[in-house]
Amino acid sequence: MAMPATNGSVAPTEVEAAFDIDVAAIRRSSTADQVAQVLRAKITEGALPPGTPLPEVSLADSLGVSRNTIREALRILAREGLVEHHLHRGAFVAVLDEEDIADIFRVRRIIEASAAEAAVDADPERLRPLREAAEQMVAAAAAGDASGVVAGDIEFHRRLVSLLGSSRLNRFFEGMQGELWLCLAMVARSESESQAMAAKHLELCEALEHGSSPTAARGQILDHLVPCEVELSEIARDLGERRAKLAR
Amino acid sequence: MAMPATNGSVAPTEVEAAFDIDVAAIRRSSTADQVAQVLRAKITEGALPPGTPLPEVSLADSLGVSRNTIREALRILAREGLVEHHLHRGAFVAVLDEEDIADIFRVRRIIEASAAEAAVDADPERLRPLREAAEQMVAAAAAGDASGVVAGDIEFHRRLVSLLGSSRLNRFFEGMQGELWLCLAMVARSESESQAMAAKHLELCEALEHGSSPTAARGQILDHLVPCEVELSEIARDLGERRAKLAR
DNA sequence: GCCTGGTGAAATGATGAACAATCCGAATCG
DNA sequence: CGATTCGGATTGTTCATCATTTCACCAGGC
The missing domain is CATH 1.20.120.530 (GntR ligand-binding domain-like)
Structure with a gap:
């Protein structure tokens, strides 16, 4: 499933094996992933304490990306459990009780x-x-x-x-x-x-x-x-x- | 408030308890989640075999929602492992080897x-x-x-x-x-x-x-x-x- | 004949703007 | 003083658009 999408029928050659690691690294992450990574770092290093609201517009403005991109990034972090998402209320840094x-x-x-x-x-x-x-x-x-x-x-x-x-x-x-x-x-x-x-x-x-x-x-x-x-x-x-x- | 009075401020009463299941179901339904649920059903019931490509435009067209909403739904399913997302190539029904x-x-x-x-x-x-x-x-x-x-x-x-x-x-x-x-x-x-x-x-x-x-x-x-x-x-x-x- | 290389269509990635729905807080009224 | 109502602010959703990338097709050279 996660195999690099190289040829489908031929057996893996030595050429493939040599680049096997790099092909995954070349896959540049999407900007949403990059934004998620930035926010993740901010959260884990304590710059954004638990409970902090994460407004979409201000984040989009300060990070220089579109609001949709911010939304995707917040979805990613929500799935990871680092932010909580309340419908029509926005995203907040997750609080662990x-x-x-x-x-x-x-x-x-x-x-x-x-x-x-x-x-x-x-x-x-x-x-x-x-x-x-x-x-x-x-x-x-x-x-x-x-x-x-x-x-x-x-x-x-x-x-x-x-x-x-x-x-x-x-x-x-x-x-x-x-x-x-x-x-x-x-x-x-x-x-x-x-x-x-x-x-x-x-x-x-x-x-x-x-x-x-x-x-x-x-x-x-x-x-x-x-x-x-x-x-x-x-x-x-x-x-x-x-x-x-x-x-x- | 127009339809079912899902009160917003009053403390949980016995009235709420009776509708407890319904409010949770209603609140949880952003259209992206609904779309994700539809696709999830289609996939798990076998209508969409593993490997099937899931183009955003045609899905948005056939389901009557915007492309962005489809994108969010696909991200949700990707996080669940039911679809694979390849950068610039789109989403496919996941293949289990x-x-x-x-x-x-x-x-x-x-x-x-x-x-x-x-x-x-x-x-x-x-x-x-x-x-x-x-x-x-x-x-x-x-x-x-x-x-x-x-x-x-x-x-x-x-x-x-x-x-x-x-x-x-x-x-x-x-x-x-x-x-x-x-x-x-x-x-x-x-x-x-x-x-x-x-x-x-x-x-x-x-x-x-x-x-x-x-x-x-x-x-x-x-x-x-x-x-x-x-x-x-x-x-x-x-x-x-x-x-x-x-x-x- | 097979491989290399370019070209164009199609899909995705991303942006910006716009409208409706909703929540929150503050002003208002009884 | 409490409940109601109103308005600002934010989110949910859609639309239109442009840049990038991928893929398939075709041409050319070995």
Whole structure:
């Protein structure tokens, strides 16, 4: 289905194989996708806090594109869960309440536990990206780069899920992580907390490498997710209270 | 306010509760969504075989809406995976190859196995929708209603996944089932096969009700999914070969 | 004969303007 | 003081238009 639309009948030649990666990259994204990417960055980096209205005309004006293009971009982000779309009321940066956090972690427990199982009897070579992400977290924490630690955290779990080998699951999981970023952009962690979190991931990585049993791996991932959920849940509650107070 | 007084400001009263379903249905209907729903039905019922091009102008003309609205509807369906969008080439009804089937079942195994675990220690009352879907399959099979059996099958697994209690997972799973429908619309099962499939689901349902252990439930679901995958994989291969021959 | 290269039609990508429908807030009235 | 009504602002939808890209067809050279 997603194969490059090369010839239909002839077997793939070496010429095709050489350009196989590039053909996908050459496909320039449409302007709507570019706009969506810009807005996505603005949202995830915290420039547009949750709940911010996104008027079509002002966005079109400031970004220099047509209103229809903005509408398409907002539809894209709405499908990703980063913006909420209310009929005849417009688009707003999505707000995650505690129920959303709980919902996301219900999914994460299911998916990542299975991924941990897949990790124990996987080729050790396939676990190298995991270790690299964890080491990147440690380096970022040592350099005091808090956002780098968060990025490494996201990347670590993304690569863990990718061990399951399903492109649909990867897309789904990445979309959920995009939602989580709505909260992550708001949290300022201390340096010691960042280092502790990085160390935890490295430790988890080693546990998976010298994998004992599938059930043990499941348990370790589940234990790892618990503190993360309570922290984000608190953040979501605080944001909600602050918003309610501000609205009053 | 002209027609049905869908009040805008008053707090939800018992009056609203009575119309609760209708207001939700009415509010959710922008024309783009309606168009998407029409096309979705056409695709899943097999009127538009996989690979069919979907030109914007002719669709806009035949459905009596603007081209922009068609574009939005096509984007919606593209996000759902029912149509593929190629830049500057347009939209086509999605084509599922064997890799897609394998990918979908990789996900189904993970999700539904967890759902089966959740089923064993769930309130028996929550399993009633499952049984109802299975019984609906049996009734449809007895009446020779093949599409009814398929619908019951979809519904059975949808309700099984909903036991996990995650709205995001529900949406994700429903989207995948929409993709599977692309193949299901093509298969014509014999009456005896339909009856066997219905019986299998009822049997599976009972096994979950008198649930023994979580691992046993996992195993039963996984065993149940195997024949389904091989069947759909064969269908996908046949469709692919037929399409290749037709293109030549 | 097959491949390379140009040409033109057709479809999409994107813009701008316009109108109707709707929501929100503020002024108005009892 | 509360409910109603009115007007501005925003969205939903359509139309017309132009630029880009793709594809199919045809000509020419090896």
